[in-house]
Amino acid sequence: MVRLGAVNFALGGGKLDVGHAGIIGAMKKTPSAPSPAAAAAGTPKPSIKGKKVNKAWLHDHINDPYVKLASREGYRARAAYKLKEIDEVFGLIKPGQLVVDLGCTPGAWSQYLRRRMSPQGAAVGDLNGTIIALDLLAMEPIEGVHFIQGDFREADVLAQLEVALAGREADLVVSDMAPNLSGISSADAARIEYLVELAIEFAQNHMKREGALVAKVFHGGSYNDVVQHFKTAFHSVKPYKPKASRDRSSETFLVGVGLK
Secondary structure (H helix, E strand, O other), X not given: OOOHHHHHHHOOOOOEOOOOOOOOOOOOOOOOOOOHHHHHHOOOOOOHHHHHHHHHHHHXXXXXXXXXXXXXXXXXXXXXXXXXXXXXHHOOOOOXXXXXXXXXXXXXXXXXXXXXXXXOOOOOOOOOOEEEEEEOOOOOOOOOEEEEEOOOOOXXXXXXXXXXXXXXXXXXXXXXXXXXXXXXXXXXXXXXXXHHHHHHHHHHHHEEEEEEEEEEEEOOOOHHHHHHHHHHHEEXXXXXXXXXXXXXOOEEEEEEEEEO
């Protein structure tokens, strides 16, 4: 059993990636009151450089073709198209499967899974399969998706998961878990590697031997170690960077098939 302190470290003190939130985290700290001197000084104004960076990011986000496409097609985030492309390349998602979505909030991957497993590809209606989604953060309901909020290593959450699994093992586990990156390479590498280890361990405990795991990773100091963890656990390991993943992002995805 991994200690909670290590989880907090892996997530950078409990902060989660805003793109697709992770499943493990710590409670938010209540901000302390400012000192009299700080209060007297007033709130510092954001730097001109910071304003330019925020404005540039907002401009890029608004004009992002995948953001526009997600809005038109009813997805909660552009991340849906990353999983869609991975699925189209590797043929991982099939009707009738049991799929577990780790770090599911806000729900774009679960939405794609739900449509992919629908006989008509619809967001509502019949569903040929089972989708179980887990996250520490709340998620707005998705029809046909069984959502469990909490840390899957804790007894009460694990009990809910086992009820949802009903004695079955997953055919596919997908994980978009990611920590906030601090910019300190050694710390970031440890956090990334730890979350990947959690995803692999989950798959080993709850997935069929012939199943597959898709996990987000980042190029950097821990990348080779993370790949080695996958190769130790799976017979086949393939890296893949979807077109929907921004060029400037260091993220990529590892697809492991067939547990050893």
